[in-house]
Amino acid sequence: MMKLSFEVNGTPCDLAEIDTRTTLLDALREHLRLTGTKKGCDHGQCGACTVLVNGTRINSCLSLAVQHHGDRITTIEGLGTPGALHPMQAAFVRHDGYQCGYCTPGQICSAVAVLAEIEAGVPSHVTADLGAAPPLTNLEIRERMSGNICRCGAYSNIVDAMAEVAGVKA
Amino acid sequence: MKPFTYERPTTPAAAAAAVTRRPDAKFIAGGTNLLDLMKLQIETPGHLVDVQDLRLDTIEATDDGGLRIGARVTNTALASDPRVRRDYGVLARAILAGASGQLRNKATTAGNLLQRTRCPYFYDTYQPCNKRQPGSGCAAIGGYGRPLAVIGGSDACIATHPSDMAVALRLLDARVETVTADGTTRAIPIADFHRLPGDTPHVETALARGELITAVTLPKPLGGTHVYRKVRDRASYAFALVSVAAVIRPDGTGRVALGGVAPKPWRAEAAEAELPSGAKAVADALLAGARPTADNAFKLPLVERTIAAAISDARE
Numbered sequence: 236m237m238k239l240s241f242e243v244n245g246t247p248c249d250l251a252e253i254d255t256r257t258t259l260l261d262a263l264r265e266h267l268r269l270t271g272t273k274k275g276c277d278h279g280q281c282g283a284c285t286v287l288v289n290g291t292r293i294n295s296c297l298s299l300a301v302q303h304h305g306d307r308i309t310t311i312e313g314l315g316t317p318g319a320l321h322p323m324q325a326a327f328v329r330h331d332g333y334q335c336g337y338c339t340p341g342q343i344c345s346a347v348a349v350l351a352e353i354e355a356g357v358p359s360h361v362t363a364d365l366g367a368a369p370p371l372t373n374l375e376i377r378e379r380m381s382g383n384i385c386r387c388g389a390y391s392n393i394v395d396a397m398a399e400v401a402g403v404k405a
Numbered sequence: 406m407k408p409f410t411y412e413r414p415t416t417p418a419a420a421a422a423a424v425t426r427r428p429d430a431k432f433i434a435g436g437t438n439l440l441d442l443m444k445l446q447i448e449t450p451g452h453l454v455d456v457q458d459l460r461l462d463t464i465e466a467t468d469d470g471g472l473r474i475g476a477r478v479t480n481t482a483l484a485s486d487p488r489v490r491r492d493y494g495v496l497a498r499a500i501l502a503g504a505s506g507q508l509r510n511k512a513t514t515a516g517n518l519l520q521r522t523r524c525p526y527f528y529d530t531y532q533p534c535n536k537r538q539p540g541s542g543c544a545a546i547g548g549y550g551r552p553l554a555v556i557g558g559s560d561a562c563i564a565t566h567p568s569d570m571a572v573a574l575r576l577l578d579a580r581v582e583t584v585t586a587d588g589t590t591r592a593i594p595i596a597d598f599h600r601l602p603g604d605t606p607h608v609e610t611a612l613a614r615g616e617l618i619t620a621v622t623l624p625k626p627l628g629g630t631h632v633y634r635k636v637r638d639r640a641s642y643a644f645a646l647v648s649v650a651a652v653i654r655p656d657g658t659g660r661v662a663l664g665g666v667a668p669k670p671w672r673a674e675a676a677e678a679e680l681p682s683g684a685k686a687v688a689d690a691l692l693a694g695a696r697p698t699a700d701n702a703f704k705l706p707l708v709e710r711t712i713a714a715a716i717s718d719a720r721e
């Protein structure tokens with residue numbers, strides 16, 4: 236058992252006693268009751284558990300909660316609220332970027348981070364010129380979203396939603 | 406997961422001492438491989454020593470014109486570094502061909518080198534596996550061998566090393582810098598870092614217990630055109646069936662290393678002399694003595710074709 240303090244969606248959180256085995260995903264869902272973040276595979280293979288840690292997307296299932304002492308976590312609940320959706324959330328609704336919705340919180344967290352990564356110049360497997368800023372294209376978006384699996388196959392609508400937020404034609 | 410205790414030391418020697426002190430202790434970096442294996446009880450450490458506060462997360466120029474990459478530099482940070490993109494393109498390409506954006510944000514340089522095999526029987530705790538449980542046998546030999554090694558394996562184990570990054574580091578002649586509990590440091594050439602299985606497939610590297618990786622260094626840039634070609638079952642987010650890292654100079658000479666075919670990144674300097682004669686000569690020299698299974702014999706022609714594709718990519 237250990238003590239853990241971090242910031243979740245702008246609110247400081249102190250967990251007095253947490254089992255060291257608790258993943259960040261389970262801490263969010265079971266301890267903080269933030270059930271927006273989903274558990275698909277629990278092994279880094281599906282992306283349903285994607286959250287932002289200090290602004291960077293990771294799989295919360297493959298991280299121990301105690302490794303995040305002092306970190307700033309953003310989950311789907313922290314991106315927007317039902318009354319004030321994040322532009323990416325609104326675009327997913329507009330473009331039907333989901334069917335059952337299970338993968339959607341992870342897709343949206345990933346999508347927000349992907350646009351930020353392109354903006355920051357992080358290259359990808361499909362970036363032709365490593366010396367240049369990566370272009371904002373359909374191909375780049377698809378490759379960068381490959382860590383988020385959607386069993387319902389909403390992929391093309393997800394790309395459309397992302398392209399709209401990014402201001403490009405998909 | 407089995408219960409464990411957790412600490413975050415602040416100096417490399419203290420971290421090494423913490424792991425050396427307890428036989429059941431392990432370092433944890435990004436956790437993307439270790440936690441995966443702990444959930445399956447393939448790894449069962451009783452104590453975890455987190456390396457995140459050791460300040461091993463910078464990339465610096467070295468005096469001889471190379472780079473020193475801190476052990477905890479993330480795969481994303483390494484592939485994004487302008488010096489790596491300009492001078493060591495094959496390394497950036499190899500990293501970006503692996504895993505997913507989320508995983509690369511978390512995965513570290515040392516953790517990537519030390520990730521364990523993806524042999525399906527290693528993951529299935531109901532099967533015998535000499536790597537997971539020394540002396541229990543090898544379910545892969547005579548089993549389903551499609552993803553496994555065609556060269557470098559032994560009668561005890563035919564698993565491959567799954568890392569893409571390590572193939573590029575082998576091509577570039579990187580060195581792995583370490584420190585032990587008493588403060589002793591050394592630099593291990595990457596060629597000697599990963600071990601072939603022989604009779605002891607559970608011993609995978611040259612590291613001693615408790616020896617901490619502090620950095621990976623790259624010699625000064627090689628020039629030439631840098632290519633990383635990865636062939637896999639999906640276009641993204643899958644391990645390599647075969648991969649080829651290559652640096653090709655304008656006169657057709659260069660270097661080639663393979664991933665997905667052996668228990669360690671596979672390179673034979675003698676095979677590189679064949680580059681001007683074409684892909685077949687290089688593949689034949691690299692894979693001389695290969696012992697594929699019925700399921701993975703396809704990797705032999707695939708290596709030749711992937712080398713041919715890499716050479717032609719370099720000419721473009």
Ligand SMILES: Cc1cc2nc3c(=O)[nH]c(=O)nc-3n(C[C@H](O)[C@H](O)[C@H](O)COP(=O)(O)OP(=O)(O)OC[C@H]3O[C@@H](n4cnc5c(N)ncnc54)[C@H](O)[C@@H]3O)c2cc1C
Pocket residue numbers: 278279280431432433434435436437438439440441456476477502503504505508511512513514515516517518519520567568569570616617618619642643644645
């Ligand atoms: C779904 C999935 C797909 C993947 N696909 C690919 C792929 O296509 N290509 C690829 O190359 N990889 C792939 N990976 C593997 C990924 O690259 C590794 O999990 C990652 O690089 C491990 O780094 P880490 O920092 O998270 O290591 P950890 O899990 O923290 O540690 C791994 C090992 O390294 C040891 N260690 C860590 N730091 C040090 C240190 N400084 N000194 C000594 N020992 C240390 C730990 O004790 C542990 O034994 C994939 C992983 C997943 C889950």
Ligand code: SF4
Pocket residue numbers: 522524525526527533534535536537542543544545546553561562563564606
């Ligand atoms: S090939 Fe190696 S890892 Fe796979 S079952 Fe055999 S001993 Fe285990």
Ligand code: FES
Pocket residue numbers: 273274275276277278279280281282283284285294295296297
């Ligand atoms: S639940 Fe984390 S990647 Fe599937």
Ligand code: FES
Pocket residue numbers: 332333334335336337338339384385386387388389
């Ligand atoms: S919407 Fe059902 S899994 Fe993606």
